[in-house]
Amino acid sequence: MSDVIGILLFECQDQKGIVAAISHFLSLNDANIVSADQHCSDPKTGTFYLRIGFSVDNDQQIEAMRGPFEEVGQLFRAKWAIHPVSRKRRMGILVSKQGHCLNDLLNRWSIGELAIDIPFVIGNHTDQESLVHHYDLPFYYVPTTDKTEAEKSILELAKDSSDGLILARYMQILSGNFLKAYGKDIINIHHSFLPSFKGANPYKQAYDRGVKLIGATAHYVTEDLDEGPIIAQDVQHVSHRDSAEDLKELGGDIEKTVLARAVKKHAEFKIIRNAKKTVVF
Amino acid sequence: MSDVIGILLFECQDQKGIVAAISHFLSLNDANIVSADQHCSDPKTGTFYLRIGFSVDNDQQIEAMRGPFEEVGQLFRAKWAIHPVSRKRRMGILVSKQGHCLNDLLNRWSIGELAIDIPFVIGNHTDQESLVHHYDLPFYYVPTTDKTEAEKSILELAKDSSDGLILARYMQILSGNFLKAYGKDIINIHHSFLPSFKGANPYKQAYDRGVKLIGATAHYVTEDLDEGPIIAQDVQHVSHRDSAEDLKELGGDIEKTVLARAVKKHAEFKIIRNAKKTVVF
Amino acid sequence: MSDVIGILLFECQDQKGIVAAISHFLSLNDANIVSADQHCSDPKTGTFYLRIGFSVDNDQQIEAMRGPFEEVGQLFRAKWAIHPVSRKRRMGILVSKQGHCLNDLLNRWSIGELAIDIPFVIGNHTDQESLVHHYDLPFYYVPTTDKTEAEKSILELAKDSSDGLILARYMQILSGNFLKAYGKDIINIHHSFLPSFKGANPYKQAYDRGVKLIGATAHYVTEDLDEGPIIAQDVQHVSHRDSAEDLKELGGDIEKTVLARAVKKHAEFKIIRNAKKTVVF
């Protein structure tokens, strides 16, 4: 068998014959299915989601499939994409003062755990500049004294050089205008188990409520703050012994793990998102 | 050393000399400290919480301590209680149609895992009657067609015969009047990770939001619905593959485990509660 | 779409065209794929595992597929099976004195969480007889004073009436002769995180070693004691505060959860086992 891998993501109204048509297409095109995941949101009237990993001889074969596949897509009125895994997603990173998430991402990336390219790190503070330089990546300092100006600068830096952004504890809310202008996926890590404790200072909120678990949530950013489609969540047990400060430290551990998990899934084309939710294969 | 165990629960403004005074008192009264847990909510201005397990020769010794201990309590303006563990808490159980939590509690109780007495089970439906009879416990059917009447009946059954109540998926909201009239601890299991998804049908809410974890929360009941002091919480990973119905089933597992854990801590005098939070040793 | 569901389990040497051939077959037979899971143990030389859920109009259609599907099976030299989900697996249960796992299984079964039929419960003690009768199931007392006789009796009771057995803390080792004569799947719950603490009294072993987690393992029974293919495992944090007795109680919680999870997967035809491992979809 051959070693070059392509990923097909496919989404349409559920109906008969989808898998037969697609596997027939791949077979005709000398592609061997190496992994397949599918999901139907409802057995009767639902949406059908499919991710197929297939192997072919070279990347040209993958590129060449897109044209002929249009017919299959139209037959089922599907949204679909074909990605060669050799073409890594370029994910820019935004950070503020705290570096635990950034450090974790960069270390994983450097040892090959995250199949992304990192075109830049932007900070609205310079605290993380030397860490970024340690990994030989460009760091841009874009202070947020004037927010409109800052977003304009970020857009210029990111628009063409990145396929998506990661907010690694970037403590600014990106405006609706920016989101529209940028127009690509942005992954955020929120430091609570959403929908609990939306908004500012969630660890303080958690402490005051006396919860026995704290959590973190990685989600795609939408205009509705803290309401975007959730990708990954996790929690950790806490007790009365933990101060609000302890919660913050314990939470930092979950934040970095959950964000890395979300970025990894995104990098491996394992997420299909819709307006409110995600399918994470 | 001796085998009869007493528990001292103690709470006051933090200040110097508390442990020295109490351990001196116990030493004078021929009691040996077998376990001790303490907590201070804030090192400067906080509240001090203490739980001491001590062994003496017989229960009379424990009863006899209460008088002399008044002096220690007054010295520190403390709230305190001394419990002989031989005197089990009598916890009545309220249930509706679903029996997974009730079944779990009764089985644990029957094999000695929960150090409580169960004076009765009250159901506003009869679905669980035969299970309760299997464990040779009295079952009272108190329908809630007239809520005021129902609460009156429950109060009559429970007021003198129980030291507390467990709501084992009892799908009724107890009125403020009832809470005042009953005046003892009531433990509820809420089928979400509070403060997420308060109110009705939390699994449907969780499904609609697309969360990746679902949870359950055991808490003391107060007049503020779903706002009482939290005792225990846990969660379980879910995915896009799980329907709202699956969430309910998976959630049932967490509900019964979390409720049992809370009841066990309550039974073992390991909880000190205040208006909004709990210290769980 | 139609409501009757069949499950195809399929296993062969990995090669091109498998999914295309099978989905083509199902499409021709008016079956709609409602779920599909596949796994390849190694991208180059591995074994291919497939589970497909499909819907048809009635069970007769499922029965009628088996003949024609032989050709597909032979084409790929596959092991395969087609199960109508309406035909529940008949799982007999064996138990000794302790009933926490049995109680959990029976309660889940009674509320529809486990899609099995339970033809009988066999105990080598009578402790659980009344619980079994509470669920209106037959209980057979088969003491193990003479082990050969006991296994003969169990074989007679189980051979034709069951499709598999569940050892719900059955504290006897079934002989190789019995396993051969019975010849169907047997699921056991071992009270440790295998391969740690094989053999007798694992909680005592865990206590003596001072581990900080204890676990339980559900596995298929083979002649190699505690070496059968693992289906499910879980653990729980413990500390120096927990006595060997506490470990046993905490472990009981994991045992029942893990066993129920394994039985559920087995009931839903979600496991493909080979000599040493399982694929659990």
Add this chain to the structure above:
Amino acid sequence: MSDVIGILLFECQDQKGIVAAISHFLSLNDANIVSADQHCSDPKTGTFYLRIGFSVDNDQQIEAMRGPFEEVGQLFRAKWAIHPVSRKRRMGILVSKQGHCLNDLLNRWSIGELAIDIPFVIGNHTDQESLVHHYDLPFYYVPTTDKTEAEKSILELAKDSSDGLILARYMQILSGNFLKAYGKDIINIHHSFLPSFKGANPYKQAYDRGVKLIGATAHYVTEDLDEGPIIAQDVQHVSHRDSAEDLKELGGDIEKTVLARAVKKHAEFKIIRNAKKTVVF
């Protein structure tokens, strides 16, 4: 109240009056107890363990306590130590090629999560040198071509400059001679859930066995390889989808978290170890 904190660790045969004597001593010495944890390994014949955090006006007061406390120690034939928290433990780190644990420790240390000083990092490869320099710490390259020579060099570097060592995936076994000569605590991270999969290549062992959870274990090093007292353990769910390589990557996450947790407990004087086990407060 005062801000300077001291920690008393105390261990003796359980007997009456210990807490009374110690709290009396502290009260006499103007020390206020701010935290207390105790444990008795067995209510009858066991060992008593105590950790008390107390506040005084200055470190001199803590130093001055040691002399007078001797009397209390002798009274109960105790092993004890008094540590001012201002005097951080100096923990040297040993590393090989892989840096995920080292990177995690250094980042936590740099943001104040680990209350240790790091006098040096020693590597038997140079892969991690630049990371260490990024944190402005000394890196010593001590290759292990000649093991005896290497241990001699490490001993020279570490003997006086460190209070303990952390093996952050140091892939060498330290000899009994080294352990004796160094004579202080050494914390190792083993990449399996001990006692499962001792020895080399545990992830391969785990993959071959088909386990559904993998884990990591932080323990003190003793001459018995992989048999030292366990400090912390954790696990992660895996499935048939995970290759041996995936297990290694997933395991890396647990390794770094568990090692950091163990180092933090050690740094905060929260561990009392004996020959085979630990008490971790």
